[in-house]
Amino acid sequence: MNFSQKMLRDDALQGKVIVVTGGGSGLGRAMTQYFLELGAQVAITSRDLSKLTHTASELESLTGGTCLPLQCDVRHNEEVENMLQQVLKAFGKVDVLLNNAAGNFISPTERLSANAFDTIIDIVLKGTKNCTLAFGKHWIDSKQSSATVLNIVTTYAWTGSAYVVPSATAKAGVLAMTRSLAVEWAKYGIRTNAIAPGPFPTKGAWDRLLPGDLAQKFNLAKKVPLKRVGDHQELANLAAYLVSDFSAYINGEVIVIDGGEWLKGAGQFNMLEAIPEELWDQLESMIKAKKNK
C-alpha cells in the first residue's frame, strides 16, 4: 500500500450531497472526484461555467457519479443564495459545504492597490462567509439533523507569511470562523472543521505563487522534512474522512497535511539538520569539555 491509494470504503459518502466551491480545478477537482467515487452527489461551483461543465462531464465519465456544474462567484451574496437554491432544486437537500475557492498572488505588500488587497479578502474571507452563512441559515431554518462545513485554509493562517499578506490575513479569518462556528452551531448538528495543506502542486497555485523559473529556484519539496510535495489523493482521503460520518466527533479541528513543513520553519534549532554526523562527535566533546571545567 502507498500514500496515493484510496482510503475509505466504497459507500462511505453514499446519500450525501456535497457542494465544492472552486471545484472545477486543482484540489477542489481532486476532492470532488473522490467524493463521487465514494457515492456522493456533488455540485461544483466557480466563476467559469465552461470549465466547470468540462470538469463535471469528465468526472461523471470517470466515476459514474452525478456532478452538477453551477456558476457562482462567491464574492456576490446573491449568486451564493441562487447557487444554494439550484442545489436544493437538483438534489432536494445539501449535507456538506466545502469552502475551497480562493484567490492569491505573490507581491510585496506595499505594491498592492487597495483593490488588489480587497480582491483576495473578498474571495477568501467574504466568499467563505457568504457561503457559510447562506448554508448555515438554511440548515438551521430547515432543522436538518446534521451538516458539515469544511474549510480549506493554509499553514500560514496562524504563522502569517510575507509576500502573500492578503491571503494570510483572509485565511486567518477563515480559521477563526471555523473554530467559532464549531462551538456556536454544534447545537444545530453542524460540524465545522478545516484542513491546512502544505505544498500540493496545482496549476492555479503554482502559476501565481511560483511563476517563471521560481518553481525550480525554490523547490518546495526541499522545505518539507518528508522531502516531497503532497499527492492530491492524500488530501482527498483526509477531506472525504472529515465530511463523512466516520468523523462525527471531530468538530472545530484544523488538520495540517504538510509533511512537517511549517514546523520545520518554526523550531529554533531545526537548522542543525545541516550538521554532518562527524561534526556531532566534535560538538559533543566541546560541550562536555565545557561542563567538566
Ligand code: HXC
Ligand atoms: C499586484 C495584482 C496582481 C499581482 C492582480 N492584481 N494580480 N496586483 N500583483 N500579481 C491586482 C489588479 O491590478 C487589480 O487591482 C486587483 O488585483 C484585481 O485584479 P483582477 O485581475 O481584476 O481580479 P480578478 O479578475 O477578480 O482575479 C482575481 C485574482 C486571480 C485573485 C487576482 O489571480 C484569480 O482569479 N485567482 C483565482 C485562482 C487562484 O488564485 N488560485 C490560487 C489559490 S492558491 P487594480 O487596483 O489594478 O484594480 C492558494 C495557496 C496557498 O491560496 C499556499 C500554497 C503553498
Ligand code: NAP
Ligand atoms: P486553484 O485550482 O486555482 O483553485 C482555486 C479555485 O477557486 C478555482 O477553481 C477558481 O475557479 C475558484 N475561484 C477563484 N475565485 C473565485 C470566486 N470569486 N468565486 C468562486 N470561485 C472562485 O488552486 P488550488 O491550489 O487547487 O487551491 C484550492 C484551495 O487549496 C484554495 O483554498 C487554496 O488556498 C488551498 N491551498 C492550496 C495549496 C496548494 O499547494 N495548492 C496549499 C494550501 C492551501 P474560477 O477561476 O473558475 O472561478
